[in-house]
Amino acid sequence: MSWASGKTVLVTGGSQGIGLATAAAFRDAGARVHISGTRAGAGDYDDDLSGFVYHKAAMSEPEDRAALAAAIPVLDVLVNNAGMAGQDEYTLEGFSRIIEINLTSVMDLCLRFHPALAASQGAVVNVGSLSSFLAIKEVPAYTTSKTALLGLTRALGDKWSADGIRVNMVAPGFIETRLTGGMRADGDREKQLMKAIPMRRWGQPAEIADAILFLASPAASYITGQSLAIDGGLLLR
C-alpha cells in the first residue's frame, strides 16, 4: 500500500499544468485530493477533474482563502502551486497583485492550515521557480515572489520543525504547459532555449509532480527547508 493512501492533500491551482499533474499523482497514489481553481466549477475546465474535490478560490481574495481553509478541516499535505505572472508588473498595482497571489496567499494558507498540519504531522511543498534563483526581467513581481518563497520555505521549515511539519520547495525549469505554449510556438526562441538546457528538452508536468510527492513522502522524512530544482540542468550554467 502506498504511503499516500488515505491521506488528504490540497493542491492550489490544481486545475491545470503542474498542479493538475500533481493532483493526479497524489490521487493515483490513493490520496483524497482537493484542488482549487479560479473558475466557477470543475466542469468549466477542459481537463477531466472528476477525481478531485474542486473548490473555487482565487488566491488574490482573502475571503476565498479563508473559505478554502474552512472547507478542509483535516490535511496531510499542502501543495502551494497556484501562481501567475502579469503583464503589468512594472506598475505598483500590478506588482502588488502578483505578490499577493504568489507569496502572501502562500503564507496565509500555511497559517490557516498550520493546526491541521501539526495534527497530522504533515508536509508543505511550495512551487517556486527558476526565478527563485535568477531574475526574469520581464516579470519583477513574479521573480520577487518566487525568490521570497524560498526564504519563506526556509523560515517555516525551521519554525515548524518543532511541530513535526516539514516545509520544502520545488523549482521547476521550463515545463511543457499551456503557460509556456507561446515559447514553443516561436521556433527560434525555442531553439535558443534548448541550447541553454543540458538535457535539451522541456520538462513534463509529471516530472515536477514526482518530486513534490517525494518531498511530501516519508522518503524525505529528514528533509526540511530545502529546495529542489527540476530543470534538466538549466541552473548549472
Add this chain to the structure above:
Amino acid sequence: MITLDFSGQKVLVVGGSTGIGNAAAQLFRAGGASVHVTGTRADAAAYAGTDGDLAGLTYHRLDIGDRAAVAAFDPGLDRLDALVIAAGMVMYRRAEFEIENFERVLSANLTGFMQLSTKFLPLLRAARGAIVNVGSVASFRGVVGQPAYSASKGGLLTLTKSLAMAFAADGVRVNLVAPGLIRTKMTEVTWADERRAAATVAAIPLRRLGEPGDVAGAIVFLCSPLAAYITGESILVDGGATA
C-alpha cells in the same frame, strides 16, 4: 514509503557495506534491483557485528583511495542503471592537518568519485542511468577540524555539477545528496558522547540525528525515473539544520 520498481536493474553502491550506502543498497534491493556493493574489508562475513546488512547483496572489496585498485576493479557488470558513491573518509583529532592525510582524504573522497564516474560512464550511458554521490553539509560549509573532508565534499558539489553538464548529452544524470549528522559508524565519535549529541540535536530543527534510511530515500529517489529531469542538483538531508 514510495514504492519504486527497480526490477531488472543493476545498481552499484560503492561504500555500500555499512551506514548510508548500506541503507541505500537495501532500499534498491527491496525495489527489485540486483545490487552490488563495495567495502574495504576482506569479505561480507567481516561485517558481522556492524550496522551493515549484506544479505542479498553482492560484495566486492575495494579501496577507493587506491587508484590502481579502482582502475582494475571489475564487478562483472553487463549493465549498470545506477552508480551510488557513498564511500567516504574522515579523520579526527586534527589528523587532517597533516599533509599526507589531507591528500589521502581528497584522493578517496574526490578523485575516487571522478575515477569511478568516468570508469562506469559507458555502462551508464547504455542504460541511460544515474549517478548519485554522497556529499555532506560540509559541501556548503567549512568544518573547523576537518579541512580535507570539507574540501573534498565542497569539491564534490561542483564536480557533480560539471559532470551533470558533461554527461547530460549521454542521458546520464548526476546528483548529490548532502547529509547532515547521520548516526553511522563513521560519525560515531560525534554522537557517542551523550552531552555532545544533545548539543548537536539542539541545533537541528527536527530535533533528532538523521538515520541512514533518511538519506537512502533521497538517494533512491534521485536514481529513479521520478527524478528524470533533475541533474546537477543537491538535496540536503539535515533535518533543517542549514535551512
